[in-house]
């Protein structure tokens with residue numbers, strides 16, 4: 248499903264946090280959202296996912312204004328992997344992932360074989376099948392993150408929003424998770440801090456600064472030495488990587 252945002256504005260009191268943002272994500276595309284701390288990435292993701300209403304502007308998903316899509320329909324189509332989402336109650340890993348099936352079940356239908364298959368497949372994809380009976384609170388930070396991703400996968404969404412999904416993950420799982428997101432047959436928007444991972448796995452990148460779009464385009468077009476200096480305040484050398492069109496950034500220590 249396509250995502251289109253037009254002139255999104257959001258803020259609190261007198262502070263504008265998302266400032267006139269427009270963007271398009273094509274069907275099947277992985278869009279990276281990058282920007283310094285506090286630049287508005289999480290706030291924008293929440294607007295795009297329909298979790299928050301903009302003060303002005305609109306979001307369309309699959310050509311439909313998100314404000315007019317019923318909650319339950321939206322929950323079937325859109326998954327959101329939040330930053331450090333907490334689950335307090337005493338539940339197993341499998342229970343957390345099962346929650347992903349909620350939008351697909353009616354009050355009358357019981358737990359189906361299809362639900363069971365979706366949960367098992369999602370746990371498998373994030374390498375957590377062996378932990379299915381473990382209590383969620385006893386998981387490590389990276390394992391929790393992978394279980395939250397499994398819950399989103401079990402939802403079988405058409406669109407996925409991920410807020411720093413590689414937080415807490417070791418390098419193997421950072422790469423595995425982003426490769427999976429890129430290769431899944433769905434449209435995704437991913438907020439990322441690691442610019443080399445953004446270059447490796449995103450089809451296009453949007454750069455935010457102070458809530459506004461400072462640049463957008465392919466990783467090669469966006470991730471220039473000048474932009475890294477200007478937006479991220481770092482000195483770096485940008486060169487080719489082993490893949491054409493995919494830049495590699497080497498940060499200078501000083």
Ligand SMILES: Nc1ncnc2c1ncn2[C@@H]1O[C@H](COP(=O)(O)OP(=O)(O)OP(=O)(O)O)[C@@H](O)[C@H]1O
Pocket residue numbers: 259264282283284285286287288289290291
């Ligand atoms: N509900 C709120 N009330 C007040 N300020 C808020 C609220 N939500 C976000 N902000 C502020 O808006 C700015 C953008 O926050 P946001 O979390 O969207 O940034 P971010 O780019 O995701 O940051 P980070 O990279 O640090 O995760 C921050 O300065 C934050 O303090």
